[in-house]
Amino acid sequence: MVFGLAERGTATGPALLEPASGTSLSHAELHRRVTGQAGRLRDLAKGKSLVMLAFASDTDSVVTYLAALEAGLAVMPLPPQLDHQRLAELIALYRPEIIAGFPAPEADYESAGPALRRRGQGRDTSIHPDLALLLSTSGSTGSPKTVRLTLAAVEANARQIIQALEIGPAERAPTTLPLSYSYGLSVLNSHLMAGAAVILTQEGLTSRQLWQSLTDYGATSFAGVPASYQLLCRLDLETLAPPSLTTLTQAGGALAPALLNRLRDFVGRRGGRLFVMYGQTEATARMAVLPPEDLPHSPGAAGRALPHGRIEVVDDDGAPLPATAIGHIRYHGPNVMMGYGESRADVALGDLLGGSLDTGDLGTLDAGGVLWITGRHKRMAKINGLRINLDEVETLAAGFGPVAVTAGDETVQVALVGADLPEPEQRRDFARRLGLHSSQLRWRLLGHLPLTDHGKVDYAALAEGP
């Protein structure tokens, strides 16, 4: 069974703990619930189908997720709070046969036991047999661009993470990140596979209930992006975090050195460990981990390739570069995606990458084999640990006039040709659409967009800015 659940079919240790309802599911009970739900989904699906899932951090959602994988279906997890318009757009693009956890959209779907089923008998574009997971490339906004993953890749990455972080059955990890986000999902997958427990909570980091649950349920680890840790360091972590919490993991962008030191000191005082990690949804979740013993002399590094993974730095033509040279970061491993998906037509596609991923990041391997990120090649901004595709933003902003979008420091810079900026209300709405606060979108007016010799927008010139 998926994530080796059957191997622990009689294990009485907890798998899922849900503080809000007080329910607890052992690995044996989880195995039984998943088996039952997989049967129901199989009956409902009648063949390989796409399941769109509102992935809340609760027991029912996790059971449905595991059951869909177990039934051999393809799952597309989405944030449960996704707004109706974005959900409708995604449904129109991917035409899922089954929708679980979201209210029925219009009349195209009918209630059928555990989920909603698309009306009509005709089958859609057939789904590649190996496709198990379609993950949005940007967790919060439900970007239409997805990453196509096989179950083998998802399980391989879970195993790699278990090895690198030495996750044992006694661990209890809270869901401090959304399960529709690759990093948050990797916490669930790796802990279930390790026979450990996951504390399912939807509470935010500034909720007293979250910290109470972490104490009551003996949380042993905490997963966060830079924004999570910036927030934690503003609070009295020493008092809030229960003594059982001894492992911190951090990914989703570089953390400021001062903050890294503070967190290292914090876990150090309780004999714990801080793992800095590097990953992308394109590689299921994780590609590298910086072992805690490397952290003191390599603060700011991205880490070493996971077991069974390999990182190389290559030049513009793809030829490998020697240590300490800066170039494009390539990752090879069993956890690399099959390729991207942009609509229903793409779910039929097989593996286009052969286990080799151009990360779009620039960096260097030092003499000791540790990876350092120096910049980005692809047009992406990173805000609160989430990636914002600048070309997508540009397309969405085109309604305001000729526009070019670049990345700033935790901001998206919108350069607009025209006499006036959009009204504040429009700017707020636009930011909300991207899942941002209006202060994270910086607008400016230009007389014209700078162009390169080839007549394309000169983003480098824009980034330097006036």
Added chain:
Amino acid sequence: MDKIRDLFRESFDLDSASAVDDLAYRGIPAWDSVGHMRLVAALETTFDIMLDTDDVLDLGSFAKAVTILRKYGVEVS
């Protein structure tokens, strides 16, 4: 009081006319943990105070914010 209302509106990207007196943590999508810390920072900067952890966690509604600010000696009329 109006100053506090404005800080709530700025922190959560709300219209200048929108009612905020009944807002509570996670009652609107913008008041998540990131929005919460944005509000805390705005209150601290504007009133030149430093909230302790308990007050940061207890600041769960507009009404609660007013109570907490009073505790820090902020004049709320």
